[in-house]
Amino acid sequence: QLQLVESGGGLVQPGGSLTLSCAASGFTLNGYAIGWFRQAPGKEREGVSCINGNGGRTNYADSVKGRFTISRDNAKNTVYLQMISLTPEDTAVYYCAASTVYSGRIDQRTYKWWGQGTQVTVSS
Secondary structure, three states: OOEEEEEOOOEOOOOEEEEEEEOOOOOOOOOOEEEEEOOOOOOOOOEEEEEEOOOOOOEEEOOOOOEEEEEEEOOOOOEEEEEEOOHHOEEEEEEEEEEOOOOOOOOOHHHEEEEOOEEEEOOO
């Protein structure tokens, strides 16, 4: 059974950094597009970033460009989201998701398998 598990969330002060991990079990991530999404309290889930199967193509939401970096280590079956210069507006539950298709758009409708999410709270 294809499963994704996010980790690395937590409480961080404004201006701080965190790195989220998305680990796969039951399948190999190699070849799957991976997206990161987030949902803040009272808001709809939004796309943050995505990466294609070999890591050669990435995309970012405007709100995180220059601050977040998505990467993958297929040998470790893991995708990462490095986040710097965090602000309270980045507070949300962060989800990773997998798709067999990389469209270049961070569109949650194209992602079939989802993790359970990890909480990121940015607060002083």
